[in-house]
Amino acid sequence: MLDADFFRRWMTATAAAVEREAERLTALDSPIGDADHGSNLQRGFTAVTAILEKEAPDTPGGVLTLAGRQLISTVGGASGPLYGTLLRRTGKALGEAPEVGVPELAEALRTGVDAVMQLGGAAPGDKTMVDALVPAVDALGESFAAARAAAEEGAGATTPLQARKGRASYLGERSIGHQDPGATSSALLMAALAEAAGE
Amino acid sequence: MKMLINVAETVIADALRGMAAAHPELTVDVENRVIVRRDAPVAGKVGLVSGGGSGHEPLHGGFVGPGMLSAACPGEVFTSPVPDQMVRAAAAVDSGAGVLFIVKNYTGDVLNFDMAQELAEDEGIRVAKVLVNDDVAVTDSLYTAGRRGTGATLFVEKIAGAAAEEGRPLERVEALARQVNESSRSFGVALAPCTTPAKGSPTFELPPGELELGVGIHGEPGRERRAMMTSREIADFSVDAILEDLDPRDPVLVLVNGMGATPLLELYGFNAEVQRVLGERGVPVARTLVGNYVTSLDMAGASVTLCRVDEELLRLWDAPVSTAGLRWGM
Numbered sequence: 001m002l003d004a005d006f007f008r009r010w011m012t013a014t015a016a017a018v019e020r021e022a023e024r025l026t027a028l029d030s031p032i033g034d035a036d037h038g039s040n041l042q043r044g045f046t047a048v049t050a051i052l053e054k055e056a057p058d059t060p061g062g063v064l065t066l067a068g069r070q071l072i073s074t075v076g077g078a079s080g081p082l083y084g085t086l087l088r089r090t091g092k093a094l095g096e097a098p099e100v101g102v103p104e105l106a107e108a109l110r111t112g113v114d115a116v117m118q119l120g121g122a123a124p125g126d127k128t129m130v131d132a133l134v135p136a137v138d139a140l141g142e143s144f145a146a147a148r149a150a151a152e153e154g155a156g157a158t159t160p161l162q163a164r165k166g167r168a169s170y171l172g173e174r175s176i177g178h179q180d181p182g183a184t185s186s187a188l189l190m191a192a193l194a195e196a197a198g199e
Numbered sequence: 200m201k202m203l204i205n206v207a208e209t210v211i212a213d214a215l216r217g218m219a220a221a222h223p224e225l226t227v228d229v230e231n232r233v234i235v236r237r238d239a240p241v242a243g244k245v246g247l248v249s250g251g252g253s254g255h256e257p258l259h260g261g262f263v264g265p266g267m268l269s270a271a272c273p274g275e276v277f278t279s280p281v282p283d284q285m286v287r288a289a290a291a292v293d294s295g296a297g298v299l300f301i302v303k304n305y306t307g308d309v310l311n312f313d314m315a316q317e318l319a320e321d322e323g324i325r326v327a328k329v330l331v332n333d334d335v336a337v338t339d340s341l342y343t344a345g346r347r348g349t350g351a352t353l354f355v356e357k358i359a360g361a362a363a364e365e366g367r368p369l370e371r372v373e374a375l376a377r378q379v380n381e382s383s384r385s386f387g388v389a390l391a392p393c394t395t396p397a398k399g400s401p402t403f404e405l406p407p408g409e410l411e412l413g414v415g416i417h418g419e420p421g422r423e424r425r426a427m428m429t430s431r432e433i434a435d436f437s438v439d440a441i442l443e444d445l446d447p448r449d450p451v452l453v454l455v456n457g458m459g460a461t462p463l464l465e466l467y468g469f470n471a472e473v474q475r476v477l478g479e480r481g482v483p484v485a486r487t488l489v490g491n492y493v494t495s496l497d498m499a500g501a502s503v504t505l506c507r508v509d510e511e512l513l514r515l516w517d518a519p520v521s522t523a524g525l526r527w528g529m
Contacts, residue, residue, distance in 0.1 A: 026398070034277045034417045035398045043275075072314065077252075077278040077307035081314055119310060166306045169343040170419045 001099040006196055007063040008052055013192035015045035021188055028181040032168040037079065037181040044075035044083070060100050064091030078166055079182065082116050082129065083189075089115040106140040113137055120165060127163040127175065129182035131155065136190045144194040151190035155183040200394045200401075207396040211253050211273060218260060222523055225263060226291075232284050234260040235270040239292045245363040245372045246270070246292030249301040249356060250285060251308055252277040254395070254496045255416055257524030258352060265529070266520035267360035268301075276395050276496070277417045279307035285315035289324050297325035297369035299376060301355055303348025304332035327369055329376040331355055333383045333504065335444045336413025336421035347415050350454050350493050350504030351383035354516075357525065361518035375515070379506060384445040386437040387421070387502030389414035389458065393495050412436060416458070416495045416502075430465070434472035437503045442480060445505060450485035452516060453477070454504040459494035461501055466490065469501055485513055492524065 018025070022038030029037035048067045057063050068088025072080055090112030094100055100108075113133045122128040136151035158180035163169045168180070204210055212229055219227035226235045240246060249259045250272030259271035269292035274280035289298045298319070302312045309330070316326045333351035337343055359376040367375075389411040392401035402418045405411055410428060413421020428436070455470040457463070470489045477484055485508055493502070508516065519528030 030398075030402065034419070035395060035402050036275070036278055039397050040275070040278060073281050073283050075278075076274045076281045076311060078305075078310055080279075080281060080307070081310035120306070164343070166344055167417070167419060170337055170347070170415060170421070172338075172343070174420065 001101055002060060002105060003099045004058050004060055004063050007060045009196040010193050011045070011048055011052060011063065011067050013195045014189050015049045017188040017192050018042055018045045018185065025181050025185055028179055028184055032163065032171055032175050032178045033181060034167060036077070037185065040075050040077055040079055041083070041185055044071045044080065047071075047074040059094075059096055059098055061091045061094035061096055064088070064094065067091070078120070079185075082120055082182075085119050086112045086116050086133070102140070106137060109137050109140065122165045125161060126165045127158045127161040127168065127180045127183070128165050129180070129186040131158050131161075131180065132183040132186035132190065136186070143199060144197040145199040148187075148191045148194040148199075151187040155179060155187040158183045200399055202394075202396060204396055207399070210396045211275065214253070215273070218523070225523075228287075231287055232273055232280065233270060233288045233291065234263050234273070235288065235291045236264050236268075239269050240294035241269075242294050243296055243366055244294055245296045245367065245369050246289065246294065246298040247301060247356065247360055247363055247372075248272070248285060248288045248292060248298055249352070250274065250280045250288070251303050251305075252279055252417070254393075255494050257491075258493045259356070261524030262353070262356050262522050264520070264522035266364050266518060267356050267522050267525065269363075276397065279305065279311045282311050282315035282318055285312060286318045286322070289315070289319040289326060290322065293324045297327065299359060299363070299369065299372055300326060300328040301352065301359065301376065302328060302330050303352055304330050304345055305347060306344050308348075325369060327373040329355065329359075329373060329380060331380050333380060333385045334415065335384050335386055335440055336415070347419075349387060349416050350385040350456050350502050351380055351506065353454060353492050353525075354383055354452060354504065354506045355379045357520060358512055358515045360520065361515040364518070375512070379512065382445075382508070382512070383504060383506040384441040385502050385504040386440045387414050387416070387458065387500060388412055388433055388437065389418065389498055389500040390427070391460065391499035393418050393459065393498035395496065410500070413440070414498075414500060416493060418495060418498060430469045431472045434469060434476050434503075438473060438476040438480065441503065441505050442482070445507065447480070447482040447505070447507065449507040449509060450483040450513070451477070452506040452508055452513075453484055453487040454492065455487070455489045456493050456502045456504065457491040458498040458500040458502065459491060460497045460499040463490065466501060473503055486516060
């Protein structure tokens with residue numbers, strides 16, 4: 001079973017991964033965005049770890065809801081509302097249980113990803129974070145490691161796609177040949193989940 | 200790239216402190232990043248709130264004041280502000296007559312203002328929202344995020360601001376703002392890229408002998424890259440791109456806008472060419488504004504915005520305004 005501490009470790013591991021990979025995220029965001037994805041997420045997840053330490057919510061749902069709200073309040077741009085909604089809606093779907101199982105988490109994450117797709121209007125294949133998240137959630141039934149691998153593969157598979165959402169869509173065909181920064185940071189989030197599970 | 204800053208992390212806060220010192224007629228909340236006209240909320244008046252990423256100054260903070268915006272929310276450079284800022288601004292300016300959000304059509308701005316609208320309405324504030332999407336360089340299709348909001352934002356904020364100042368109700372102010380957006384089209388070109396403080400190097404590559412036609416206000420690419428053109432050729436291309444999309448039956452307001460690093464000397468020369476093409480195409484010009492209003496940090500280049508106006512819109516355009524960035528008649 002997964003308790004609040006597990007979810008705190010997930011968020012801390014995500015913050016560390018974003019810190020470590022910030023330059024790469026920003027570099028990916030240069031040719032098809034505006035070169036700030038790394039610094040924006042860094043600001044957000046630093047704020048997330050700070051507020052989780054301060055308020056210490058004691059349920060899995062509480063941790064993710066608070067983390068999501070904090071991202072919405074500190075990141076801005078498109079990634080703030082999108083990542084914030086992902087975590088907040090996943091957290092709300094987990095309810096107030098003190099511990100949850102992997103199947104409940106997989107189901108809750110699917111609710112979160114659906115909310116992201118609805119908010120951003122993106123579908124798989126649009127060259128967005130959805131391309132990493134959807135396969136990851138599908139693979140979570142198998143194992144955390146499988147979810148991580150599926151997210152990484154999904155992010156990599158955005159390279160030949162033409163962007164249809166967000167700022168990269170202005171590039172049209174010129175967006176082809178670049179890996180999507182949002183899908184890449186989503187893969188980091190799923191890798192951090194596997195890390196928190198010790199896989 | 201040398202910049203007149205201390206460190207990149209404090210660029211926004213530093214600018215807000217400087218703005219507060221220069222403009223005692225504004226209330227500048229540096230910590231929460233909200234700029235409000237000092238006499239807000241004005242009894243019976245609809246509040247106008249806009250905001251967006253920083254780096255486009257004087258937009259939006261420089262347009263806060265009597266006759267224009269009630270409040271502005273600056274985000275990080277080129278990054279939309281967060282809903283908390285917008286809700287705080289709405290609460291500060293709402294007199295009970297409601298608040299209009301003026302939102303440039305970028306994914307981040309739209310998402311954050313949508314969330315803010317929901318939160319503000321939860322607090323009992325009546326909120327309407329108008330999207331600005333005037334940039335003809337982007338194909339408006341299901342396969343893009345839609346047309347970007349650029350120069351027309353100034354026209355929307357000025358004209359809706361004048362209507363609000365006259366005490367018009369929220370529905371009317373919203374309808375006028377929508378009319379201005381629908382009557383406006385823009386086209387921009389970049390001669391040199393811009394540099395964000397956080398990155399410290401140009402956000403895109405543009406070879407010395409080329410220009411980007413149809414550039415956005417964050418240096419996003421537009422239609423195509425070509426060998427450098429003359430002012431005359433750029434004016435022809437820009438105005439024709441706009442007129443393909445805007446039926447010029449009425450007189451127009453003309454904004455010849457600098458992107459930040461192009462001198463006024465060049466902008467006025469460019470305006471002469473813009474006026475020449477408009478004359479050749481039989482488009483009557485009602486008013487013209489030339490200057491740096493919707494900028495893109497230190498990008499070199501310019502944009503043209505045309506707005507078809509009827510008598511009412513023209514009267515509201517001419518109405519008095521008193522802001523840091525735009526001031527006449529009072």
